Every structure is written in structure tokens, then in C-alpha cells.
Amino acid sequence: MGKQKAAVLGVGQTKYDTTYPGSMAGMLREAATNALQMSGTCWDDIDAVIMGKAPDFFEGVMMPEVYLAEALGCVGKPIMRVHTAGSVGGSTACVATSMIQSGVHETVLTIGWEKQSESNAMWALSLPQPFATSVNAGAGGYFSPIIRRYMMMTQAPELIGCMVALKDRRHALDNPYAHLHQPDLTFEQVVESPMLWDPIRYSETCPSSDGACAIVLGSEKVAEAHTGPVAWIKGIAMRSESGSFGGRNMVSPAASEACANDVFAQAGIHDRRKEIDAVEMYVPFSWYEPMWLESLGFAEKGEGWRMVESGATSIDGGDLPVNCSGGVLSSNPIGASGMIRFGEAALQVMGLAGDHQVDGAKTAVGHAYGGAAQYYAMWVVGSEK
Amino acid sequence: MSDEVLTAPLVLEYPFTRTTGPVIGAFLTGLREGVVLGVKRTDGSVMCPPLEYDPITSESLSELVPVSTVGTVQTWTWNGDPRPQQPFSQPFAWAMITLDGADTPMLHGVMVDGPDQMTTGMRVELVWRAEREGHITDIAGFLPAVDSATGEPGALPEGVEEVRSVRTPIRMEYTYTPGRALSQYLRAMKDKRILGDQCPDTGQVFVPPRGVSSIAGKSTLPDLVELPDTGYIESFNITRVPIKMRPDLTPPYVSAWIVLDGASVGFMGLGMNVEPEEVRVGMRVRAVWKPDDELEMSAQNILGWEPTGEADEVIDDYSRVGRPQREGAS
Numbered sequence: 152m153g154k155q156k157a158a159v160l161g162v163g164q165t166k167y168d169t170t171y172p173g174s175m176a177g178m179l180r181e182a183a184t185n186a187l188q189m190s191g192t193c194w195d196d197i198d199a200v201i202m203g204k205a206p207d208f209f210e211g212v213m214m215p216e217v218y219l220a221e222a223l224g225c226v227g228k229p230i231m232r233v234h235t236a237g238s239v240g241g242s243t244a245c246v247a248t249s250m251i252q253s254g255v256h257e258t259v260l261t262i263g264w265e266k267q268s269e270s271n272a273m274w275a276l277s278l279p280q281p282f283a284t285s286v287n288a289g290a291g292g293y294f295s296p297i298i299r300r301y302m303m304m305t306q307a308p309e310l311i312g313c314m315v316a317l318k319d320r321r322h323a324l325d326n327p328y329a330h331l332h333q334p335d336l337t338f339e340q341v342v343e344s345p346m347l348w349d350p351i352r353y354s355e356t357c358p359s360s361d362g363a364c365a366i367v368l369g370s371e372k373v374a375e376a377h378t379g380p381v382a383w384i385k386g387i388a389m390r391s392e393s394g395s396f397g398g399r400n401m402v403s404p405a406a407s408e409a410c411a412n413d414v415f416a417q418a419g420i421h422d423r424r425k426e427i428d429a430v431e432m433y434v435p436f437s438w439y440e441p442m443w444l445e446s447l448g449f450a451e452k453g454e455g456w457r458m459v460e461s462g463a464t465s466i467d468g469g470d471l472p473v474n475c476s477g478g479v480l481s482s483n484p485i486g487a488s489g490m491i492r493f494g495e496a497a498l499q500v501m502g503l504a505g506d507h508q509v510d511g512a513k514t515a516v517g518h519a520y521g522g523a524a525q526y527y528a529m530w531v532v533g534s535e536k
Numbered sequence: 537m538s539d540e541v542l543t544a545p546l547v548l549e550y551p552f553t554r555t556t557g558p559v560i561g562a563f564l565t566g567l568r569e570g571v572v573l574g575v576k577r578t579d580g581s582v583m584c585p586p587l588e589y590d591p592i593t594s595e596s597l598s599e600l601v602p603v604s605t606v607g608t609v610q611t612w613t614w615n616g617d618p619r620p621q622q623p624f625s626q627p628f629a630w631a632m633i634t635l636d637g638a639d640t641p642m643l644h645g646v647m648v649d650g651p652d653q654m655t656t657g658m659r660v661e662l663v664w665r666a667e668r669e670g671h672i673t674d675i676a677g678f679l680p681a682v683d684s685a686t687g688e689p690g691a692l693p694e695g696v697e698e699v700r701s702v703r704t705p706i707r708m709e710y711t712y713t714p715g716r717a718l719s720q721y722l723r724a725m726k727d728k729r730i731l732g733d734q735c736p737d738t739g740q741v742f743v744p745p746r747g748v749s750s751i752a753g754k755s756t757l758p759d760l761v762e763l764p765d766t767g768y769i770e771s772f773n774i775t776r777v778p779i780k781m782r783p784d785l786t787p788p789y790v791s792a793w794i795v796l797d798g799a800s801v802g803f804m805g806l807g808m809n810v811e812p813e814e815v816r817v818g819m820r821v822r823a824v825w826k827p828d829d830e831l832e833m834s835a836q837n838i839l840g841w842e843p844t845g846e847a848d849e850v851i852d853d854y855s856r857v858g859r860p861q862r863e864g865a866s
Contacts, residue, residue, distance in 0.1 A: 170555065171555065172555065172700070173555060173557040173558070174555060174556060174557025174560060174588060175555075176557065176588055176589060177557045177558075177588060180589065180596070194594055208548075208550075210552065211550060211552035211554075211704065211706050221587070221589040221590060221591045221592075221594050222588065222589045222594070223594075224594040225594075226591065226592060226593075226594055266555075268553065268555070269552050269553050269554055269555070270550060270552050270553070271550075273779070273780075273781065274550060274781055275550075277781050277782075278548060279546070279548075280546070280712070281544035281545070281546055281712045281714075282542070282544060282714055282718075282722050282833065282834045282835060282836075283834075283835050283836075284805075284806075284834075284835045284836045284838065285804070286782075286785065286789070286791040286804055286805065286806045289779070291773075292773050292775060292791055295773035295774075296770075296771035296772055296773050296791075296792070296793055297771070299771050299772065299773070299817070300770075300771050300817070300854045300855065300857070301854075301855075303817060303854045304854035304855055345776065345777060346774070346776040346777075347775070347776060347777050348773050348774070348775055348776075349773065349774035349775075349776055349788070349812075393750035393751070395742075395750070395801045395802075395858075396740065396750055396751050396800070396801060396858070397738075397740040397741075397799075397800025397801050397858035397859045397860045398800070398856050398857075398858055398859065398860030399801075399856065399857055399858060400855045400856050401855070401856070401857050402854070402855040403855060
């Protein structure tokens with residue numbers, strides 16, 4: 152018996168913001184309730200809950216999954232937590248999908264979240280260690296040298312990153328859930344925003360957000376019985392690699408390319424740029440858009456920035472709209488960010504993306520990465536089985 | 537070389553902020569006002585402390601009801617060695633206490649002279665802390681109740697400000713041990729020597745040493761290799777704004793990946809004695825050591841990395857970092 156088919160029946164989100172006004176449990180409950188509502192299911196229909204978030208230090212609640220069963224209607228059912236750093240939202244959706252593909256469950260609720268207002272992610276990522284020396288602080292200081300290498304490798308114009316940042320913030324204006332809504336932001340303001348981790352400017356970084364994203368997944372039988380639109384899952388893939396070894400390709404890690412090759416092969420995609428209608432990729436720092444365009448095979452090596460420059464990744468006339476939701480650059484509840492990419496890709500092929508809908512989108516990609524660019528998760532979803 | 541394991545204390549602490557939500561927020565508001573609130577389930581039973589969602593049916597709960605400050609011990613255990621932050625500093629009993637009017641117990645401390653004074657079924661009364669702020673610590677603990685005590689449920693005054701968030705400082709104390717490979721590396725650091733370890737299959741050299749090759753999955757111990765304190769910058773970041781957690785670093789400063797001569801991987805080091813604008817990918821650098829009389833078993837002996845003035849390292853592939861093999865290896 153091969154893999155069973157699986158589909159997205161519903162996606163639920165909270166309004167991403169600096170502070171979610173309720174409890175952590177209440178935040179998850181809201182996202183889950185919204186997903187149930189779209190999927191036309193109720194708590195009793197859910198066979199299992201698969202959840203994921205980034206490190207516990209981000210809120211200081213150790214193993215929050217142990218107190219969330221009742222908030223997620225999971226009393227008496229299996230509950231499981233996935234953890235792969237920043238890619239966790241994507242990995243969690245992959246694990247949940249595999250629960251259906253394997254025939255173990257018929258209907259699964261999967262959810263990712265972060266409540267960054269309860270702590271400080273930069274502190275949590277910069278914990279002291281005895282005997283050691285550290286000059287790093289937060290994720291920006293880690294990724295800036297990699298971006299510098301990409302810029303040197305491709306000789307890309309210096310302001311490509313600013314173009315990505317402005318595009319994603321414009322996209323966010325059509326997504327009511329996005330954290331940052333900056334209607335008056337200009338290109339000049341992005342360019343003139345302070346350099347934080349040179350070459351990364353303030354406006355080229357993601358915000359700190361609270362939020363949760365939930366997805367209800369169903370088997371072929373459940374999806375066939377569903378009256379609304381569904382997103383069929385055409386492929387899921389996860390890869391990882393060591394964060395440091397000699398000769399490591401840090402601009403386009405081998406695990407990233409392998410993950411993309413696997414998921415597109417499963418989905419039967421040959422010409423990635425032509426056959427994919429919308430991409431939700433994990434871009435916490437603006438330059439990662441051209442970098443991932445190349446790594447995921449949407450552009451030739453060294454050419455990703457040209458797609459950005461030409462406007463190819465904009466929802467306004469681009470042939471490969473990227474992050475129509477506004478992306479991580481506009482909302483970053485870390486543990487949810489991957490799940491949002493996956494959920495937004497599904498909404499596009501379901502035709503339910505609202506004002507940031509890509510007309511006629513039939514096939515879309517969700518993508519997430521994490522750690523020292525060492526964990527990858529992707530899925531391809533389509534409107535047709 | 538001594539095989540004694542190095543250890544050091546490691547303390548992690550942070551004042552987390554917790555948004556409470558409507559039910560826990562109301563409970564904490566009650567505590568501040570000297571009223572204990574429970575939450576009513578659909579079957580009429582009352583949970584105290586309250587929960588936002590029903591533990592059996594998952595229903596959202598919202599009907600808060602005052603309960604008594606007197607209750608009954610359901611079960612207990614003796615705590616002869618209290619730790620900081622526990623309800624009492626003297627030995628006390630941990631007890632599951634069901635307050636009158638509630639159907640579920642709360643865990644708290646009962647102050648008595650010894651375990652012989654504790655019994656299941658005994659009546660206890662809540663003791664409030666003198667200064668209350670809307671936090672679980674507003675309950676100081678419990679004392680044995682006199683027979684006549686009823687602890688009539690109070691009522692929450694109207695119009696009081698609701699507790700919406702609380703500070704929950706968390707502190708964890710560890711004993712950190714760097715492990716065998718890193719301990720050797722740290723000892724050598726005291727003599728201004730830099731040790732790495734080598735993958736038995738690929739010959740790759742890792743600095744600092746890891747004790748295991750992440751490529752081959754094999755041990756690299758016991759023999760470490762010594763490296764010079766010179767190398768090159770393979771890429772770098774310039775931090776241009778102050779980082780709150782690092783008041784010791786004044787922006788702008790350069791954090792660079794340093795690849796030592798003979799090493800296969802880089803590590804992050806501080807650029808020194810060079811303007812950030814002059815730092816280049818490929819720039820040759822050497823270690824700046826602390827004065828000899830300040831050397832310790834610590835990587836902090838290297839203050840940073842300064843240019844040597846030599847010609848830049850030639851980099852032919854900007855996507856790859858480090859060296860796939862040790863120089864001179866086949």
C-alpha cells in the first residue's frame with residue numbers, strides 16, 4: 152500500500168501583533184477554532200493534534216504542549232510536539248500530513264505558534280556559555296556574513312534586499328492577519344533605515360510577533376466529502392545537515408537543494424518557475440528571497456536577484472509571486488512562521504487568499520528553514536487531486 | 537595533561553512576561569483583592585484554581601465564582617528542605633487543598649511544626665501576603681484552621697483594574713561541563729596554544745574541537761592537532777547598533793568568521809585594530825592575546841583578531857566556506 156492522499160481542509164490564523172492580548176492557550180484556541188470553521192469540522196472530528204513551536208526559552212513555558220490538550224480539544228487523543236528551530240511550523244505540517252498519508256489518522260489538526268511578547272528571542276538565542284567567547288547577538292549577526300557572501304558571489308546591486316522588503320510590506324497591506332501594515336512606507340525609507348547587522352538594514356528584518364496558525368488536514372475520503380475547496384498535498388519533504396563543516400555551501404546548503412528536489416519530484420514539477428503559481432518562502436531577512444529563489448531552483452545560480460529586480464516576485468504582474476501574504480518580513484511568530492507559509496500556500500490554491508489571492512493559482516509551494524540554515528521543510532499543494 | 541573535567545556554574549534567568557487571558561487574569565485580580573475565585577463547569581462543579589478550558593470537554597469556561605479561604609487537605613507530603621521561592625523557608629508540608637465551595641484541590645504549602653501535625657482531612661486556612669499585587673504569590677500559604685473557621689467567600693469589588701499580565705522571573709542554575717575535547721582545548725588556551733580535532737575519514741580539522749566528526753559521525757579523540765594563531769576572514773558582519781545584551785561591545789564592531797591556517801571550518805571572532813570599513817573577505821588576521829599574566833583556561837584569552845598585513849587569501853567560490861580537506865591532504 153502506497154501513500155494515501157491528504158488535503159488541507161481549513162487554515163486558521165490569529166491577527167499577528169506585538170502582543171496577543173490573551174493567554175497562550177487562548178491564542179492557540181482562536182487559530183484552531185478558525186481552522187475548524189473553514190474546514191467544516193468540529194473538535195470531535197479531529198483524530199490527533201500535531202503541534203510545533205520554537206525553543207521554550209522564547210516564552211519561558213517549559214513543554215507548553217503538556218497543558219494545551221484541553222484548549223485544543225485533544226483530551227483523550229494523541230498529541231505530539233515537533234521541534235526543528237525556525238522551520239518547525241513547516242516540519243510540523245509535514246509530520247501531520249504523514250499521519251494521514253500513512254493511513255494512521257483521517258483528520259488531523261496541526262498548529263504552530265509563538266508568543267514573542269513573553270520574552271526576548273535575541274536573549275534566548277544569545278545564552279551565555281562558560282569558558283567561551285561570543286561576539287554574536289541574535290539571528291541577524293549570524294546570517295549577515297552569509298548574505299555578504301551571496302552579494303559578493305552574484306555581484307547583485309546593493310539595494311535588491313530593500314526591493315524585497317518593500318514588496319513584502321506592500322503585499323502585507325492586503326493581508327488582514329499581517330503584523331506590519333505600513334501603507335506609507337517608501338523605498339527611500341527602507342534604504343535609509345538604520346544598518347543593524349551590516350549589510351542588513353532595520354527595514355530588511357522581520358518583526359517580533361505573537362500569533363498562531365492552524366491547519367486541518369483530511370484524508371482523501373474526508374476531503375472528498377468536504378463541500379468547500381481543498382488543497383491537495385502533492386508532496387512533502389524535510390532535510391537537515393550539520394551547521395558547520397569544511398566546504399559547506401552556506402549560500403545554498405545541500406539540504407535545501409535536496410529538500411526542493413525531493414518535493415518537486417513528488418509533485419511531478421519539471422519547470423519550477425513555470426508550473427508554480429505562488430510561493431510562500433521563509434524570508435526573515437530580505438536577501439533570503441533571491442538566495443532561496445536560486446536554491447529552490449526557481450532561478451539559475453546567481454540570477455535570483457534579477458527576478459527580484461524585474462518584479463517577477465510581486466503579486467502585481469509578476470510571473471512567480473512570492474510571499475503574497477507579506478511573508479516573515481511582515482509577521483514573525485517564529486514557531487508559526489513556517490506553518491503560515493504552508494497555510495498561505497494552501498489558501499492560494501483553495502482560492503481563499505482574499506485580497507492577496509493570485510488569480511487562478513493552481514499549484515503553490517510552502518517553504519521553511521531553521522537553525523543555522525540547516526533544517527528545511529517544504530510542501531507543494533494543488534487545487535486538483 | 538590533566539584529565540580532570542572542567543566545570544563552571546551557569547545561571548540562566550529572565551523576567552518573562554505572561555499575558556493571563558480572561559480566566560487566570562480574573563483569578564489573579566481576585567487574589568489582589570483578597571478573594572479566591574473558582575470557575576464553574578457546565579456540570580455545576582467548581583475548579584479552583586480555575587482553568588480557561590474544561591479539562592474533560594474542552595469547552596471554553598467563563599463563569600467565575602468566589603470560594604472559601606478555608607479548605608480540607610486531600611493528601612500531603614513533607615518538605616524537609618525548602619528551596620528558594622517555595623512558600624516557606626522553614627520545613628513545611630506540600631498539600632492538595634480543596635477550598636470549601638470548590639471541587640478540585642490546589643497545591644500549596646501548610647506551615648506546621650512537623651509531619652506529625654499533618655493529617656489527611658485536616659482543615660486549613662489561607663494566609664494572605666501583606667502586600668498583594670495580583671500574582672499567585674499573593675497567597676503566602678496555609679495554616680491549620682480553628683474548628684469554627686468558615687472563611688466565607690468574599691465578593692470581588694466592582695470596577696477594580698483587571699490583571700492582564702504578570703511577571704514570572706525564571707532562574708535556572710546549571711553546572712556546565714565542556715567535555716573532554718573542549719577541556720583539552722581550554723587547557724591549551726592557557727599556554728596560548730590553539731587545538732583542533734580531525735575527522736578520521738576526511739581529514740577535516742575543526743576548531744574548537746568537538747570530540748566527534750559531524751561528517752563521519754566518528755570520534756576524533758584522543759589526539760588533538762595544534763594550529764597556528766593565524767588565518768583569514770571568510771566573511772563578516774558589522775554590528776552598527778548597540779545590542780542590549782552586550783553592553784561590553786561598542787558599535788560599530790566586526791564579528792568575523794575566522795578560518796585558521798590548517799582548519800577546515802571557521803568560528804566567529806571579533807575584528808580588532810582595524811576600521812570596519814577596511815575589513816575584507818579574505819583578509820589575513822592573527823590572534824590578539826590577553827597579557828600573559830591574565831591568561832586563563834578560556835577562549836576569552838583571545839581578545840580578537842587583527843590584520844597581519846599579508847596579501848589577502850584568494851577565494852574562488854563565495855558560496856562555500858571553510859576547507860573541505862586539510863591542506864596537503866590528498
